[in-house]
Amino acid sequence: MIQSIPRRSIGFYFTSDLPFLTLKGVGLHYVDTHEYSWDNRHRTDELCLIQYCVDGEGALESDGIRYSIRPGDAFVLDIPGENHYYLPAQAAYGEFLYLEFSKECLPLMRKIYQYAGPVLHLAPESGLVEQMFSIYQKALGNELKTFFENTKVAYQLWMDLTSYALTCSSNEITKTDHAKMFIDQNYYKTDLNLDVVAEHAGMSKYYMCKEFHKKYGISPGKYLRELRITQACRLLTTNSDHTIQDIALMVGYSNNNYFGKVFKAVKGITPDQFKKQSTHYDFVRAVYETPRHIYIPEDMKE
Numbered sequence: 321m322i323q324s325i326p327r328r329s330i331g332f333y334f335t336s337d338l339p340f341l342t343l344k345g346v347g348l349h350y351v352d353t354h355e356y357s358w359d360n361r362h363r364t365d366e367l368c369l370i371q372y373c374v375d376g377e378g379a380l381e382s383d384g385i386r387y388s389i390r391p392g393d394a395f396v397l398d399i400p401g402e403n404h405y406y407l408p409a410q411a412a413y414g415e416f417l418y419l420e421f422s423k424e425c426l427p428l429m430r431k432i433y434q435y436a437g438p439v440l441h442l443a444p445e446s447g448l449v450e451q452m453f454s455i456y457q458k459a460l461g462n463e464l465k466t467f468f469e470n471t472k473v474a475y476q477l478w479m480d481l482t483s484y485a486l487t488c489s490s491n492e493i494t495k496t497d498h499a500k501m502f503i504d505q506n507y508y509k510t511d512l513n514l515d516v517v518a519e520h521a522g523m524s525k526y527y528m529c530k531e532f533h534k535k536y537g538i539s540p541g542k543y544l545r546e547l548r549i550t551q552a553c554r555l556l557t558t559n560s561d562h563t564i565q566d567i568a569l570m571v572g573y574s575n576n577n578y579f580g581k582v583f584k585a586v587k588g589i590t591p592d593q594f595k596k597q598s599t600h601y602d603f604v605r606a607v608y609e610t611p612r613h614i615y616i617p618e619d620m621k622e
Contacts, residue, residue, distance in 0.1 A: 330459040336467040341424035343474045346459045348374075352413040357406040360399045368421045368429055369397045370481070371405065372442065372452060376414035380405045380439065385534050387439045389414075394448075395439045396429055396481075403438070417452055421474055428482045433537025434546075436485040446484050451477055495521045496531045499540060507547050510574040514540055548572050549586045552579075556595040564591050 329347030344367055371378075371394060378389035382403040389395060389405075397403050407414050432440070442448045455464075455473050464470045499521035506512050517540060518525040532540040548571040555567045565576045568591075573579035583591045 325453070325457070326460065328460060330456075332459075332464070332470060334467055334470075338467070338471075339424065340422075340467075340471045341474045341478065342422045342467070342471050343419060343455065343459075343464070344422055345420040346418065346456050348415070348417050348456060350413065350415045351376075351407050354407050354409065356414075357404070359404045360397065360401050361404070363400045365399065366423060367399050368423060368425045369395075369399055369418060370421070370452070370477075371395055371397075371416050371418040372449065374415040374417055377408060377411035378405060378414045378416060379408040379411075382438045383533070389439065392441050392443075393439055394442050396432055397438065398423075398426060398429060417456060419452060419455065419477070421478070425474070425478050428478045430537075431482055432485040434543070435536065436488060437535055437537045440481075440485060440488065442484075446480075448477075448481060448484060451480065494531075494535075495523050496528070496535050499523065499528055499532060500536065500543070503540065503544050503547065507544060507551065508570055508572050510569070510572050512544070512572060544572075545582060546586060549583055552583060552591065553587070553594065556591060564595070567591065 325348060327348045327350055329345065329349070331345040332343060334342060371389075373389045373391050373393050375391055380387045380389055380395050380397075380403065382395075382397070382401075384402075387395065388408070395405070397405070455477065458464050458473070464473065499517050502517055502520045503512070514525050514529070518528040521528055523531070529540055532538075532543070536543065538546075552567050552571045555562060555570060562570070564580070568574075568576045568579035571579075573582070580590055583594070587594060589597075
């Protein structure tokens with residue numbers, strides 16, 4: 321099937337000024353020279369990339385970590401950025417399908433990094449590979465003629481890819497997984513810190529931080545902070561009887577002022593402002609990204 325598809329690259333020019341996620345370019349390339357090397361620290365174009373290895377082999381270096389990219393693997397990148405992909409010295413060739421997007425997909429990319437890191441293996445039954453090739457063939461056939469057709473397929477792919485990343489899990493539970501689970505189950509404790517997490521997981525703090533970032537694409541400290549703020553948002557929108565100070569304590573902050581500073585740094589507004597903007601509904605339902613694996617204490621449940 322792949323052999324019958326022409327290898328081309330297609331770019332898109334937009335006349336709309338709507339700030340939506342768009343597909344900027346797509347291509348299928350066969351590479352057999354080691355001059356193929358994209359050091360994204362020095363690129364001037366701004367985009368987000370999904371690149372899928374159809375055949376052969378590739379390599380990615382991201383934040384100092386090297387990944388081998390084999391058939392069935394895809395990586396996601398923010399460009400420019402601290403990453404570099406290329407044809408490795410031992411590889412004779414590589415065939416890659418790539419899709420370039422506007423920066424509006426960054427929140428979804430960060431979510432993918434949080435759960436899976438920059439590299440995912442796409443199982444055939446996920447339908448994602450078929451979906452990406454469908455987009456490529458539509459681009460070849462000039463079927464994405466309007467801004468809205470373009471942005472529709474872009475959003476659909478990123479939503480499906482993010483959902484896939486959130487539901488993928490390794491069969492082997494590692495010490496790093498235990499560290500994350502410990503954070504998930506104890507985030508509301510005010511005395512929780514990285515030393516405690518590392519000790520529970522049986523790792524040094526330095527090694528835990530390194531492995532945690534490698535696997536989940538985020539530092540354990542930042543993950544704990546974002547988890548606490550996510551839970552605070554849930555409480556702010558679903559529990560009108562709790563004060564801001566109550567909620568701060570319930571998500572692990574003994575200092576109300578510090579909680580406010582962290583909340584504003586993450587959400588861009590204060591906890592009180594966030595709470596007020598959600599009070600014009602009769603009911604507020606909590607909608608989660610994936611079936612919950614985070615421990616919620618009894619006194620925090622609805």
